[in-house]
Amino acid sequence: MSAGGHSDEVLDGLRRHARKLVADLRGPLRRVRLRSGETVLEVEWHDPAEAVAVPRTDPVPGAGPVAETVPGPDRLAVRAPVVGTFYRAPEPGAAPFVAVGDPVRPGQVVGIVEAMKLMNEVTAGQAGRVVEVLVEDGKPVEYDQPLLALEPLAGQGD
Structure with missing residues (x-):
C-alpha cells in the first residue's frame, strides 16, 4: 500500500x-485533536451559545449575493461554528430545519455545517423568529459568518 x-x-x-467522541460527549466542545503517528486531526469550533446581537457590519467579501444582507442592530444572527459547507436540511431532499417566519428557541438546531466530513450542528443561541436566511443551502461559509437573521421574540422569557 502506498504511503498516501x-x-x-x-x-x-x-x-x-472524532465523530464518536463528539457524539458521546455532547458537551460544548471547542477543540478535538487526535493523533496517530505523524497524522493529526484537529477540529475547532466556537460555542453557539456565544451568538449575540450582531452590530451592523459590511457584507462579507466574495460571499455571493445571498450573504450581502447582514442583520441590523435590532436583529440577532446565528453564525457558522466552523469553516465548511452550510446545509439547511438534515439530508438532501428533506425539509429545512427552519424557514423564514419560524420561531426558534435557544439550543434549537437550525442547520448544519459540514467540515472535514463531520456534521456540526448549528444552533440558535437565543429565542427569535427567522426573518432571513443569509446563506444558500450547500454554499461554503467562513467561521463566524452570519447564516440566519433572527428577530427577537417580544415578551418571551426563553
Whole structure:
C-alpha cells in the first residue's frame, strides 16, 4: 500500500474516532485533536451559545449575493461554528430545519455545517423568529459568518 493510501486510512480512522467522541460527549466542545503517528486531526469550533446581537457590519467579501444582507442592530444572527459547507436540511431532499417566519428557541438546531466530513450542528443561541436566511443551502461559509437573521421574540422569557 502506498504511503498516501495508508495516510488516508489513518485519517479516516481519526475522523471516525472524532465523530464518536463528539457524539458521546455532547458537551460544548471547542477543540478535538487526535493523533496517530505523524497524522493529526484537529477540529475547532466556537460555542453557539456565544451568538449575540450582531452590530451592523459590511457584507462579507466574495460571499455571493445571498450573504450581502447582514442583520441590523435590532436583529440577532446565528453564525457558522466552523469553516465548511452550510446545509439547511438534515439530508438532501428533506425539509429545512427552519424557514423564514419560524420561531426558534435557544439550543434549537437550525442547520448544519459540514467540515472535514463531520456534521456540526448549528444552533440558535437565543429565542427569535427567522426573518432571513443569509446563506444558500450547500454554499461554503467562513467561521463566524452570519447564516440566519433572527428577530427577537417580544415578551418571551426563553
